[in-house]
Amino acid sequence: xxLERSPPGCLFAMEEEEEEEEGLSMEVLKEVxxxxxxxxxxxCLGFQFAPSIRPLLQTIAIGLVSYGERYRDRSGGIGAAAxxxxxxxxxxxxxELRGTEFERRTQNxxxxxxxxxxxx
Numbered sequence: 001x002x003l004e005r006s007p008p009g010c011l012f013a014m015e016e017e018e019e020e021e022e023g024l025s026m027e028v029l030k031e032v033x034x035x036x037x038x039x040x041x042x043x044c045l046g047f048q049f050a051p052s053i054r055p056l057l058q059t060i061a062i063g064l065v066s067y068g069e070r071y072r073d074r075s076g077g078i079g080a081a082a083x084x085x086x087x088x089x090x091x092x093x094x095x096e097l098r099g100t101e102f103e104r105r106t107q108n109x110x111x112x113x114x115x116x117x118x119x120x
Contacts, residue, residue, distance in 0.1 A: 042099025061102055062091045064117060068105040071113050 046057040066088040091098040 036100075036103065038096070038099035038103040040099065041102035042095035042097075045095075045099070058092075061098060062088050063120075065091050065098055065101045065105060067117050067120070068109060068113065069101075071109070071116070 041061055045061055046054040049057070091101065
């Protein structure tokens with residue numbers, strides 16, 4: 001719909017009536033807010049950075065998802081970290097699963113999780 005209302009070669013729609021433009025803007029924002037973001041944390045993780053940093057970002061994401069899985073079981077500290085190390089293989093092999101779980105888990109975690117994860 002946005003492409004239909006935009007002149008050729010323009011990124012944004014050119015509207016004379018502000019009400020119609022505002023309606024279109026709200027519609028686009030609604031679409032974006034309901035879009036799944038898991039794909040950005042899976043295979044495409046870190047695409048905007050230099051290729052040399054991608055393995056580090058992937059390692060952090062795998063660790064975060066694995067630790068988050070153990071954190072829900074209320075295992076704390078080093079035990080959770082060790083358990084997550086053994087469970088991390090499935091997230092390393094399947095980037096789509098990693099992305100989906102990353103999005104799902106990070107939206108429902110509390111501050112305690114983030115403190116424990118970054119203090120490992």
